[in-house]
Amino acid sequence: MSSGIYDVNITFNSAGTIDSGLARVDSNNESVISVTFSGYSLYGDQAKSIFDSLFALFGLEYTYGGYESILTNSAYFHSTGSSTMTFGSTSFSVTTWVANSLPMSINDCGYTSDLTDYTLQVGTPPGTSLNFITFLHIASDSPEVDDFTFKLVSMTQA
Numbered sequence: 001m002s003s004g005i006y007d008v009n010i011t012f013n014s015a016g017t018i019d020s021g022l023a024r025v026d027s028n029n030e031s032v033i034s035v036t037f038s039g040y041s042l043y044g045d046q047a048k049s050i051f052d053s054l055f056a057l058f059g060l061e062y063t064y065g066g067y068e069s070i071l072t073n074s075a076y077f078h079s080t081g082s083s084t085m086t087f088g089s090t091s092f093s094v095t096t097w098v099a100n101s102l103p104m105s106i107n108d109c110g111y112t113s114d115l116t117d118y119t120l121q122v123g124t125p126p127g128t129s130l131n132f133i134t135f136l137h138i139a140s141d142s143p144e145v146d147d148f149t150f151k152l153v154s155m156t157q158a
Contacts, residue, residue: 004028004127009088009154023051027128070108071120071136072097085123087134088154094123094134103141114142125155 004027011020021037035047042050071077082095097120105114117139124131132152139147 005033005157006090006125006128007156008152009156011153023047025051027125027130070111072122073106073108076100076104076106076108077118077120082123085121085134087152088156090125090155090157092123092125094121096121112143113140115140117147125157127157 006025006027008023008025009020010023011018019038021035023035024033025031026033032048032051034041034043035050036042037050072079076099077097078100080096080098082093084091085094097118099115099118102118103114103116106112115138117137119135119137120133121135122131122133133150134152135150137149
């Protein structure tokens with residue numbers, strides 16, 4: 001396959017239930033070629049819809065334009081630096097963001113939350129201009145008690 005086509009494997013683990021998904025994404029024309037999730041394979045518009053709903057968090061800046069700025073707002077968060085990380089066979093520089101202090105209350109764009117833990121890692125895979133979320137851990141005790149982690153397991157350029 002040509003440069004810019006990626007197979008993205010992500011495993012979801014929630015309360016002991018594990019689901020896996022695979023998306024084949026073409027960064028050359030910004031399309032989703034196919035998505036396989038929970039044993040079903042979809043193509044075209046259906047694949048894009050599934051990708052957007054299941055994998056959108058990882059391409060948050062691209063998918064939702066500008067929302068990543070909330071997750072890196074200097075009033076609440078700071079960068080601890082960048083390092084090269086490897087996801088499957090794909091390596092690229094990733095920047096880590098943490099909370100300025102914890103616990104902390106944030107109020108941004110109509111969203112209010114009391115965070116008790118926070119780590120975000122963001123990088124740009126080779127051959128793309130997509131700012132990709134590779135790791136996000138958020139724990140809060142308000143408005144709901146939440147504790148979730150999203151982690152990119154592997155990314156292989158096809």
